[in-house]
Amino acid sequence: MNERPLNPWYSDETPSFLEHLYRGELRWDLISRFPRQDPADREAGDRALTAFSDLLRERVDPVEVDATGVLPPELPEALAAGGFDRLQVPPSLGGLGLSALNTFRVVEAAAGWSMPTAQILSVQNTIGVGPFLPALPPGPLRDTVEARTRSGVFSGNGDTEPQGAANHKRFTTATPTEDGAAFLLNGEKVFTGNAPIAAMVNVTATVREGDSERVRLFFVDTDSPGFRVSAHHEFMGLKGFPSGALTFEDVRVPAHMMMVEGEHNRRLTPELYRRLVVGRVHTIGAPSLAFSRLCLEWARDFVNRRQIDERPLGSYDEIQRNVADTLSEVFALETLTQWCLLAEDQVPANPGFEQVAAKNLTSLTAWRVVERTMALYGAEGYETERSKARRGVPPVPLERAFREARGLRISGGVDFMMDIWMAHKAVFWCYYPLPANAEAIEAEPDLSCLDEADLTEANLDHLRFAVTGTKTFARTCLELARRYPDQDELFEQERLLIPLTQIGNELLLMSLVLGRTSSLGTSGPQSTQDLADVYCAQARLRIADAWRRHHAADSPAASRAAGQWLSGERWADLLPDMPGDASPAGK
Template identity: 65%
Template sequence: MATSSRPHTVSRPQNLWHTPGVPSFLEDLYRGTFRWDLIHPFPVQDGADQQAGDRVLAAFGALLRERVDPTEVDVSQRLPTGLLDALVAGGYTRLQADPELGGLGLSSMNTFRIVQAAASWSMPVAQLLSVQNTIGVGSYLPALPPGPLRDTISARVRGGVISGNADTEPAGAANRRRMTIATPIEGGAAYLLNGQKVFTGNGPVAGMVNVTATVQGPDRDRVRVFFVDTSSPGFSVSAHHEFMGLKGFPAGALTFDNVRVPAELVMVEEEHNRRLTPELSRLIIRGRVHTIAGPSLAFGKLCLHWSREFANRRQVDDRPLGSFEEIQRMVSATLSEVFALETLAQWCLLGEDARDGERAVNLRYEQVAAKNLSSMTCWRMVDRTMSLLGAEGYESAQSKARRGAQPLPVERAFREARGLRISGGVDFQIDNWTSQVGIFWCYYPEPENARAIESEQVDVSCLDDADLTEPNLDHLRFTAHQVKAFARTCLALARRHPDPQELFAQEHLLIQLNQVASELLLMSLVLARTSRYGRLGPDSTQELADLYCAAARRRIDDLWRRITVEQPGEHASASAAWLAGDRWAHLMSDVLTETPPTAS
């Protein structure tokens, strides 16, 4: 790639993840600097905090087993009668809220553990709790100054309100503009909301929802967050959504028809030009770690359990299934990926619970990356486990129960895992968007460390204090070199395309670059955590780290091959011809393309 210099006149795109003066491991990785010192020694959960989580988990697990039949929820598509009241009474809808508001005062890590446990039993319950506790109205309290809005939200949280976040609209979540309009009335004392929202988690059962809407002004339009009481005239649930998975999860389409919202229930934030307000963006980024990574890890652990249970009871011609090489590879791959996802979750959340005096690290970049890393890894694990169990995996739990077989719900987990790749932003678009906003934010304008990026010298001082086996030291050395190679590629691309929009039009390239960075991130975290456990003793995870990093290196090598090899350019013309209906009509022969009728 060309490396000619370019003028420093390009404006930098807006990036809400960057915090001036606070280091970020992944942000520095994007810049070509491998900050091993930020992740090593790897953090661990405080013992007292873990015990507090253990106590809540014990009570919560008992409630799930007593009140929730996950197969019945999946079949009936309804949560059990009285479950919401029980969750409110137990404080599970206020996991992180202050005890004076009826909350449990849990840390971010323990909240994650609750969501993970719920997902391992019933995904609809997990999603309800995750939405409620991470992006519902109560989650805004830490950002609200003293005043009427804070007082109102505090009172509703204390009263046990169920809430949801209404942002996505029928036109699609990726659109910058919000078509729901808030019109000032009564001299600015209130607003009238008009519009529609879809895919609103908890919407059909919520007593209050936070709604994004556009306030039109003479100079510019502004997106604000409105806190809407669902008993307000003009509010209605216009449809209940039914998904491939999440059977029983209360999600719906909401209509706002001249819904009056007092001005004191509007959150006014700093000026911005993004489709999400800054605070909502921060909540969603952190919330996705719970909503996506929590269930992803839960399903991975279930896959480990199911794989062991199946392999230990099955034989092929009197030979134990677990003695076959390919089965061993499948089981060990899932084992290493569960360790990796657990590592990712701990890194993303333990820093949120850091105590005074501990080092401050910006985790926003990693929390963004966690969405795709966790959901895609989960998909590999569930798909692999489905293959391992064969027809028994594809068969529903209730069908297996009817014939007396072990009713492992692998088929249900498969449906739920596919949804995780869509929820919170479809996977490929998250990669594309992150590459633009996160990675190339570091290269427009040209970074001050451009000369260091171009240097052939690679800092491998991380090897000096890493307590790793030789194979894992080699993985660490590889990672440090790859971080520099990644930055060189990004710098060369930015120089080749002085106008960032020209580069951003190459979406497939950007997607693959972000995948490389994400793989390097998780390799780094796995090695840092493994180094903390050491090379010897019962807690050593050296084998798991080696397994995971070896597989990650193969994925990285494949990504680089696809990045560096020129791709055929016929995709645009072929796609345009097909979408226009001009060519290849014969490809649709012998199929019935009309939409089939559906039962009401």
Template identity: 50%
Template structure:
């Protein structure tokens, strides 16, 4: 196991499947048998899921929310009053005391009716005041946050600034005053959920320490404090109705005891350590649960459409391509759900594994899978998919809100970090930490073939899936081998860190291998339990994933060069075409294709 100093997520006392994968080791024993929710916990979750579903269907018209861009009057107060914004805290704070996976299930159910409400619930339960109670040490700050949670007030996290969320530092500043008794905060925050109505906000700000260094720290700011001004609302392409806005802070006095005192982080991060820990798990609530709900809705809409439509006298479901697309969506939904289950169930059951790596990777895995399913469904439904729900209702067609799901789920690839940036960060900050300096098992990685490994009761898998399993093991070793060779070509880490496209491709390779592994592990355990149909789902998913891995490998090899051509083209991007240069070159498509140059 890598030492703690490698990166913030590593735990020398608990192994991680993805951490081992990063290092070219395939640890099937860590993910199989695949965890299952305990019956008592599942039963408790069933009741909470049914309750939230009934509440939302009675209280919220999802189409009206999307059209008006706002939630019903008084709805947020009711949502808080039912304890839906503090699902995991105990009864002593008015919470529900649910497990991590049941919290996920409740948010997924909410998303199946109104996705913006689910995202709001996810953010409050992941990054709101109730979530901070887990990480705050005893003292005045914990007392203040607990009082807020008990009152049922709304909260929010104010981190993003007009300059962008990707910057390591923050332009919002916190200056120590009154001989250390308080801080004065100055700056502007945008894209803050609950900014229009929240009472307590966690605000990131840059503090200049006594030694002259600057670091990000977290402050809890009462919205009623003089100098706090709300701005907005901000309107989004999708997720309409999500209460979004900004906070302007001008000489806002925050008592020193309302600043979260954290140890100096070992690694540079734009977020404070406490927020980083909450974000890792929280993305499953904010991103993965809505993505899974949308995927399941799309499956239902697609099957309904196929059942009632025909082309040239043949039922739509009789066509091969339609059947394949339905199968791919079912298989990707299974893979998405497998990723979420693995990332949360082990935590609930106290498994001796470190899930932080998988929880972090789940954001991109689940949001991209969800988006692929929605986009594929839209193509299948064609014009009916592109049409709004209210338009379908007027002409008495099943009013499936697919175009709304299209807008909403596309936003999930941006929420919590744009997907390609997260790939770059994960590879640069985490993956490379196992190869600089050269790993202890470099000699093992240098071998062309993976060392022999026993899979135990992999006989539960079909023959095709056993072959997929062998393929994954070989590819994990090859991945470690390629990473080792790559860092040897770039002995200076900063040089490789600058190759962003290459890092993105490396991380996408790792997450494809992770998703295949989790899908196969769940299929093996489910088959043992008598669920034979999952073999086909795993096979369909892994077959497509292998094609994507082949493409990623090809693109990685292309990126081993300096990439000068792309740099040159990018520099020309801002140059407008001259009058002699048509913006859209014309050519005979048939002739171009005959020459092998057509697309």
């Protein structure tokens, strides 16, 4: 099958930098006009952050919450009273009317203090019920959602099912009643954020329409008969976050509480998908930046108070490299955030592709930063904050941040699955059918942007690498599309695809860093040339590694070994020696 897969991020009106990169063209004209937050908007965000920070310090003890796994029961009410459950909702509905970037800043501040609080806010403000208001036409559904939003109730999103989130099918069903006045929902959802505190959840369910089935979105009151929170999830991190499993047993939902959207053949409805893409920038990106900033501060504090045989720790080459890498990656995360949330209005550019890529870029960058900081601290980093406090050293919660950062690589889509999925839906969307710009892809790269960029020689070399690397990437994709006329055959080669997505992501963020740096100039207090140089040098190493993995993807031995193990044919001697069920789980 060579039909072009559906792509909800494409726009024929506004160019996408990442889409053009996939097609072999680095659009310097887009990223050199790098967006910046308007000062008045930033001031509005500062005011909200001041009030929110006061609430956090007064209401939430993050050490106690992590130890007990319980958030203060009055916290949701306090958040609603301050309008923090409606960050982007207009003041006429009791909200704060914040911009997307200021909403990000509030979630980031929450994550730096209490990750479960941040997740309550991000679910509520990005994928809960209220965020759908702008997409709802006048009518009973909009009136109901507007009333719930005005009243300050919390909400959640129920999509993932016990069978697995990657399934195209949704096993929860919605069956119309005989009179057509309602639907009866039956099924289960798991890992539903805010479920235990929600008054309403939006739920995906399969509806049979004639001879076909469609996934539709329903807005369900949690006090409906047959609705039940059947379990509360506990995680390695996120202690106290209200996440639950849901059971639907003939839950009657009025027909007007189904969101009517156009024809589609996706596992998610189009509007829910758009909400999730932007939502992940806040849910994953904001905590990633929060933990990275904290690690930057913790690293400086640790290095400045430590010596080795009376020699300052900060005088060692490896320590300087460690700190510089973290500095540059915090700058890169800031850069990606600003592009994803400001580019559409200011450039203008369509950041949809970049918002999808941001999930892995932010979470994996944060993981590198936290792991690097853990290595810097050694045993003191692995030690809990309570233990550190007992012995009189700064009670830095690095161990807690480590647990939370690992969860970010899972939440919103496991990283390797996101790479595969991006290859299918974004990268090779540009190559099946074969692209009309094949001749341009095979032509020599256009390096004219080097004459326009305000960059140091080192960063001009990085820009040259990005331009030529973009061509190499596109030529490789074109060659693969020609080698595999049937895209399904190519898509079976997952170890071939994963590194390609990673290369595209690295080229994206490398380019954005250079674009922002060029806009800030080569001198003066705002110059970030050194940070860009450090970041791009490391990105080039990661790209080289990804190319090596791409070229070494074919491994018949791996397929044979896995098949023999999974079938029980061989390798039983590699299991633990303890007889019987050695797992202590549930005991």
